[in-house]
Amino acid sequence: MTDYTRTIAEHLANTTYEDLTPEAIEFAKKSIMDTLGIMFPATTLAPTSDVVHDLVLSIDEGGKCLMIGYGERASLLEAAFMNGSLTHAVDFDDSAGIERPLVHPTGSCLPAALTLADFLGTVSGKDLILAIALADDLGIRLADCVKGNILWDYDFFPITTIGVFQATAAAAVLLHLSADQMVDALGLAVNRVSGIRDTLFNCEFRSIRDAFGNQEGIRCALLASRGFEGCKTALEDLMRIIYKGNVDMEPLVRDLGVTYTNATLITYKMWPSCQGTQAYAEAILQILEAHPHLDLAEIGSIQLKGPKESQDLFYPKEEKARPKTSITSKVSIPFVVATMLKKRNLVLADFEVQNLSDPDVIALTDLLELEVDDSHGANAATAIVTLKDGTVIENRADSVRGSVFRPLTLEQLVTKFKGNAQLARYPIGDIDGLADALLHLEDATSVKDVLSYLC
Numbered sequence: 001m002t003d004y005t006r007t008i009a010e011h012l013a014n015t016t017y018e019d020l021t022p023e024a025i026e027f028a029k030k031s032i033m034d035t036l037g038i039m040f041p042a043t044t045l046a047p048t049s050d051v052v053h054d055l056v057l058s059i060d061e062g063g064k065c066l067m068i069g070y071g072e073r074a075s076l077l078e079a080a081f082m083n084g085s086l087t088h089a090v091d092f093d094d095s096a097g098i099e100r101p102l103v104h105p106t107g108s109c110l111p112a113a114l115t116l117a118d119f120l121g122t123v124s125g126k127d128l129i130l131a132i133a134l135a136d137d138l139g140i141r142l143a144d145c146v147k148g149n150i151l152w153d154y155d156f157f158p159i160t161t162i163g164v165f166q167a168t169a170a171a172a173v174l175l176h177l178s179a180d181q182m183v184d185a186l187g188l189a190v191n192r193v194s195g196i197r198d199t200l201f202n203c204e205f206r207s208i209r210d211a212f213g214n215q216e217g218i219r220c221a222l223l224a225s226r227g228f229e230g231c232k233t234a235l236e237d238l239m240r241i242i243y244k245g246n247v248d249m250e251p252l253v254r255d256l257g258v259t260y261t262n263a264t265l266i267t268y269k270m271w272p273s274c275q276g277t278q279a280y281a282e283a284i285l286q287i288l289e290a291h292p293h294l295d296l297a298e299i300g301s302i303q304l305k306g307p308k309e310s311q312d313l314f315y316p317k318e319e320k321a322r323p324k325t326s327i328t329s330k331v332s333i334p335f336v337v338a339t340m341l342k343k344r345n346l347v348l349a350d351f352e353v354q355n356l357s358d359p360d361v362i363a364l365t366d367l368l369e370l371e372v373d374d375s376h377g378a379n380a381a382t383a384i385v386t387l388k389d390g391t392v393i394e395n396r397a398d399s400v401r402g403s404v405f406r407p408l409t410l411e412q413l414v415t416k417f418k419g420n421a422q423l424a425r426y427p428i429g430d431i432d433g434l435a436d437a438l439l440h441l442e443d444a445t446s447v448k449d450v451l452s453y454l455c
Contacts, residue, residue: 002249004235004236004252005234005236006232008138008182008186008253008256011134012134012138012169013178013181015134017127020260021263024260024262025133027136027263028132028133029438029439029441030266030410031132031262031268032106032110032128032129032438032441033417033435033439034268035107036110036114036417037416038093038420039069039083039087039111040068040420040422040424041092041424042089042090043070043086044423045089045352046327048085048208049085049208052082052211053070053082056079056081057074059078060074062075063078063079064118064119065079065080065115066115066118066454068454069426070425070426071425071426071454071455076116077215080116080217080218081211081215082211083111084107084112084213085207085210085211087106087107087110087210088206088207088209089208089327090272090330090348091272091273091351092269092272093107094107094267095266095269096139096262096265097265097275098379099378100378102140102150102265103143104159105139106132106266108135108139108159108210109135109163109169109214109217110170111210112217112218113131113170113171114128114447114451115214115218116170116218116221117448118451120174121448123174123447123448124444124445124447125440125441125443125444125447125450127174128441128447129441129442130173131169131174132170133260133262134169134170134173135166135169135170136166136261136262137260137261138165138166139163139165139166140261141261142162143158144251144252144261145239145243145247145248145250146158146243146246150243152197152309154197154242155196155197155198156195156197157194157195157200157209159209160193160194160195161193161195161238163209163210163213164189164192164212164213165189165190165217165234165235165238166213166217167189168188168216169182169185171185172220172221175221175222177224177225181225183232184228184229185220185221185225186234186235187232187233188220188224188228188230189216189220192213192216193242194212201328201331202328204325204327204328206327207327235252267404267407268408268413270412272347272348272351273329273330273331273346274336275379276310277332278336278379278400279306279381279397280306280310280333280381281336281400282381282397282399282400283395283396283397284302284340284341285344286395287385287395290393294393298387298388298389299367299385299387299388300367300386300387301385301386302337302367302368302369302383302384303370303371303383303386304333304368304370304384305382306372306380306381306382307372307378308374310372311372313331313332314332314333314370320333320365321335321338321362321366322356322357322362323335323356324353325356326352326356333370334368335365337364337383338362338364338365339358341364342358379403380396380399381397382396383395414435414439417435417438418435421434421435424454426454429453434454437450437453438450
């Protein structure tokens with residue numbers, strides 16, 4: 001019988017940068033650049049990030065670890081909490097999953113890795129790439145073990161449940177823990193899983209969800225490095241208790257060390273909204289692109305079709321059509337689709353609080369209805385536009401731009417990064433230099449040299 005926790009621990013402890021496939025390295029670098037980039041606008045556009053920032057300054061006496069985008073420093077664990085609070089604040093971070101939603105992998109582990117690298121001072125670019133490649137791969141593999149829909153069929157939120165294992169793994173790799181210590185670190189992490197799904201979509205907590213896991217991941221790894229013992233069957237216990245044993249553990253170890261799922265399943269968002277809304281935005285945008293002269297005033301109704309999981313992003317419609325906060329507007333199919341209808345694009349500014357009450361957008365939400373159609377996968381949607389003269393325009397989108405089927409080019413990713421970097425609270429003087437350093441991260445002898453562009 002396979003000892004899954006031990007197998008993963010040995011993989012984390014023994015894998016080197018040279019063991020990674022070229023694709024795993026490429027996507028780890030892309031994920032580092034993309035996730036660091038989306039942390040910057042959180043410092044100017046997300047009020048929740050400012051709350052965390054002010055809290056850290058009020059309780060922390062300072063330290064040597066950079067708070068990304070703010071240009072200030074705090075102690076290791078508080079800086080990790082601050083940096084973790086930024087990765088999902090504008091809902092622009094990478095995701096993984098094709099036929100079903102899985103996880104947002106890199107936001108769950110990059111803040112822990114970056115902050116610990118800053119603290120240690122000896123972490124190279126190759127070390128960071130290795131840590132992220134392994135942590136992302138672990139998170140996706142864990143999520144893929146769960147049968148059914150990991151988000152809607154279970155009570156615990158997958159990001160805050162699995163994310164702490166990713167952060168722990170990334171920190172443990174940078175600390176060069178032995179296999180035994182890796183087992184203990186994961187055994188400590190299993191007691192730090194959190195997040196009740198039903199409480200996360202109607203409040204602001206989701207915007208700072210990654211703060212907790214990234215901080216705890218470092219703590220678990222540091223405790224294990226000092227000989228603190230954890231349980232020895234953490235991953236088996238996670239699946240037995242949180243997921244009721246409704247799992248298949250084979251994906252956790254299938255082709256382990258040969259196939260890196262970060263290179264096959266991670267997608268980078270074109271638009272700053274929940275992944276569950278984007279197929280609907282894509283379906284509408286394709287209609288607008290095919291009919292560039294379509295007059296919105298001539299639309300009588302719009303029927304949307306998608307999987308049953310979409311209902312929680314559409315209803316209660318009155319609430320979803322009139323979101324009160326930025327983070328809740330990003331999980332609203334009515335708001336996202338109506339905004340796409342009006343503007344033919346989605347940008348960060350569309351989700352700022354002052355723009356949520358646009359009367360044109362609200363009026364367009366009144367045209368929308370949702371029908372559950374199980375022929376649609378988790379990332380597919382259909383839009384049926386009926387004009388007032390009876391004309392019907394129907395379009396089905398089975399993939400969105402940015403997905404693994406329609407990936408963003410490197411040029412698009414760099415452009416996205418540079419645009420986001422311009423929104424940092426603390427101005428970055430040489431954005432081009434920072435982007436180039438990240439594109440050649442494997443050449444960096446110290447991650448601190450890369451972070452020096454931020455302060």
